[in-house]
Every structure is written in C-alpha cells, then in structure tokens.
Amino acid sequence: MSNSKQDTAGKLSLLTQVKASFSNQSALLVVTLVVLGVVFQITSQGIFLTTNTLGTVLNDWGSYILLAVAQTFVVITGGIDLSVGATVSLSSVVAGWVLVRGLGLDSTTTGSDATPYVLLAVFVSLMVGLTVGAINAFLINVLRIVPFIATLATMGAMAGLAIIISGGMPLQGPNNWELGIPYNVFGIQLPISTTVLAVIIITVICGLVLHKTKFGLHTFALGSNSFATRAAGISPAKQITKVYMLSGGLAGLAGAYAYIRLGAGSPSNGSGMELYAIAAVVIGGVSLMGGVGRMVGIALGTLVLFTVQSGLLMVKVVTVSPSLKQVIVALLIVAAVAVQTLQKSGRK
C-alpha cells in the first residue's frame, strides 16, 4: 500500500518537474530557436546559419512583429483584431496613392531624394491605421459588436477598399531602397537594416508600455476581470478605444514597412497576415482568454515562426513543398497551445 503510494508520489513529482521546466515560456522559446538552428543547419547541409539567412529571417520577422505586438495588446484585453492584415494592405495602398496619384511621383525617385516621401508614406499609413482602429473601437464600444465580428467586418471592408483605391494593381512609388538593405559596417555584413532596426525599437517601446506603464497594467486588468476594472474606476470603453487604436496604428506602420520593402502600395501586401500574427502571439505565450502575455515571448515566438518558415525553404535532404510547409506551421501552433495547456495544469 505505502509502496505504491510512494511510487505515485515519485511519478507525480517527476511530472511536476518536467512541467516546471516548461513553465518559462521565453526560456522554452530560446531553446526551440537553438534546436531549430541546429536542425536547419544540418538539413540545409550547412547553408542555414549565415548572415544572409539571418537577414532574411529578420526582414520577414519585421513584416509581422508589429502585427504580433498589436495583436498582443488586443488579445490581452480578451479581444481579437482580425483587421490587422487588411489594414496593412489599405495603409500601404493609401500611402502609395498619395505619392503616385496625389503628388504625381513614380519609382524613378529613389535614394535620399525619396526619403521625405517615404516619411510621408509612414505618416499616411499610421493615420490610416489609427482610423481603422477607431472604427473597430466604435463598433465594439458603441454598437456592442463582439471584437471577432467587428474586426472581421472591418477586415473585409478595408481589404475591399484597398482594391478599389489601387484598382487592384500595386502603386509603384518613390522609395529609398537603402532603408531595407542590411547595414555593412567596416566591411562586416550585419543582418539588420534601418527598417528592421526601427521595428525593433518600436517593439521594445511597446514592451515597456505593456509591462511598465499604467496603460499596460489597465490592459491586463481589463482582460483579467472587466467588472473589477470598471469597479476600480477605470473606463473599459476608453481602454478598448486606446488598445484598438494602438493595434490599428501598429498595423499602419506595418503597412509602411511593406511599402518600403516593395517600393509599392499593393492591395495584397497584407492578405492573410492576421492569421500569422495570431499564430505568433499564441506561440509567444499569450492566452486567448485574456490577461496573460509577455512581450519578450511575442518577439521570440514570432522569430520561431519565421525561422521555421525560412528554414523549411532551405532544407535539402527532403523537398518541403509550400503545402507541406503549411502543415508543419500548423503543427507548430498546435504544439505551442499544447505546451500552454501543460503549463497551466503544471501551475495548479
């Protein structure tokens, strides 16, 4: 009797230990990144771990991280923002429209001559994004539509608007291509460009806002217990407005990133991006139930996602078709959610 009891206790403590070692999401993600690096280095027959590949991974990461950060704030409140991808399309298209149709410029304006216009594109994209965010907040606060449906509606509307404004074609405008080219310092090739650096800075600032400021605290409080938050004298509607406008604004900046990357505002710039943003957030350890998430986890989770995306393309020992890639990414998301569930039961 007592022996079998001890056995059970022994097994339990082993299980608890395993679970505990998984309980730090960020540590787990770093380990995952290392493992992925080794696996891809072997399966690509030694061409994965190069500055070039890292530059590609970080460039892709930059396309999505702002959307993942946007989604993080929204999901922590217990909501979701499906409109971020369409906002990327619309904001890049409107920026392109202003430069091409409004100012009559084209892609022959390049280099530092184009920099003021690129900054204008950033500003226009940001304004478009903030507007979409304000519309989402209106639908959620005033019309009392649940975030999933409200942002699904704006997603469709904004994607449609992007096609109408652009005529379905990319608007090729002025661009300073150097902004997207990785730095070369004293002959040493770095994997980071100006745009990637800008995105890293924005991500760090958003991390500080989320974890160190009143705005971040109220975001967590709202997702944790909206009644208690209101009872503490905080207006949930105001907080929701700020969070969805932040999300829209970040999606607008991601639209500017897409414009600089392509030198064009295209209605297909952001299509499907919302799903990757949600996937990145889930891999990064944000609970879709609200109230839980860390920015370091989001940055690392997004990096894991795009390391897998890039790495699978370079695998040489077997051919990974795009369809198989989709399946593998899906499995990754399932694994991330399974680990989260394990962590939860580990804590109890």
Added chain:
Amino acid sequence: MAQKVIYEIRNASKNYGAVVALDGASLKLHAGEVIGLVGDNGAGKSTLVKVLSGAHSPDGGEIFLEGEEKVWSNPKQALEAGIETLYQDSGLAQHLTVSQNVFLGREKFVKGVFGKLGFLAKKQMEEEAQKDLEAVGIAFPSSNRPVSQLSGGQRQAVAIGRAVSWARKVLILDEPTNHLGARQSAEVLEVIKKAKAKGLGVIFISHTLPHVLAVTDRIVVLRLGQIVRDSPTSEYTADSLIGTITGSYSKEEK
C-alpha cells in the same frame, strides 16, 4: 443616532427587463454607523449595492451624499467621492499582483518625465500596499504575488483590505466573510468595528446572521426589492430576523 446622515438613497427602483430587482427602497446611513443589509437570494441586496457604488444606474430614486444629491454614472465618481465597495466574489483581477490590485485605478508613478509618460512606481506601490494591508489588520500574503496564486480566503482579505484602506466616507461590504474561516471572519468583524470607530458609514451585507447581529447598529431587511423592516439591531432576535427575511415572521407560525 446623534451622528449626521452621511449617505442616503430614496425610493430606488431598478428593473432588469421584466424582473423587478429594486422596488422603492430607501435607506439612511449615519457616520459611524454599521447597517446590516440582509435578505434572501434575489431579494435585491446586490442590486442595491451596485446602485450605491455607482456600478449600476437606478431607474428611479435619488442618492444623497452628506445631504448633497448625487447621480453616479460610473463607479469612478463614487470612488472619488469616498465610497468604497467590496463586491461579492468579483473584486480582484486575478492575473494582477496584490499591490497592482490594491492600487488599480489609483496608480502611483515614478518621478520625472517617465512618470508623466505613465511609468509606474512598482516598488513604492508594493511597499505601501503591504503597509496599508497590515494596518487593516487582516492576515495576507506578500504584495508582489499574483492574486491567482492566493487561496480564496487570502483573496478576500486583499479585497477587504483594499476597500478599507481607501474608504473615506462610506464602506460597502458585500459578503466579506465569504470563503473565510472562523478566525479570519472574526478579523473582518474587527475591521468593521475599526471602520465604524473611524467615523465611516458601513453597509454590511451577509448571509451569516450571527455576524450581522454581532457587529451592526441597525438591520435592514430586503424582500423582493422592498425594504420590509429597518430597526435597531437590539430589536431583533435570531429567530425574528430569519422570520423577517423569509416572510414567515408576521404569521407567527411557531
């Protein structure tokens, strides 16, 4: 009661669709007085609490704080006027730490530019939360732990401590002894007596009638949204109180 009336509600009514939750309830609370608010489930206690705390707007009736008419359109206005409320089972954000909960909506900021930008003085709030809760006199855990890691009793202690430490005029406690053992319940009753001694008006809602009889000056009985009796505690016995709550007392069956 020689003390002045600190908080008053007149003829409050509140409907949820076809359900009448409050039907012309009136209540006077004096400074330094503890009122027990009792009634069966569905009698309208929690609705009255939410109307008094500003969480819900009444459909009819008036509210007076120190003789001045007030219309609360959100809980913030009531909080700023000095009315603190402990809600039954829903007062804390469980993903936040103890000190974050204590200071939620009343955060302190670091000095200088970063403070203006909204950066929080985490350490300062943790220390002050610790002090405030200790001063209230309820056993509680360290103030930097997330509420989700606390037991039901510890959570309740934090919620009570928060309400008591912030209250300036009126303290409303909805089932504060829920989830608490005998010793902790006794601590809560002591806290209520201290609040009374400080000159606060206290409204104490509870199903545990011995607690209500032990600590209150007056007991108000709600039934089906109406106040059916409002008398000094000394005029009730345990039996007559139960009878009044259930509505059997007037029939004198036993």
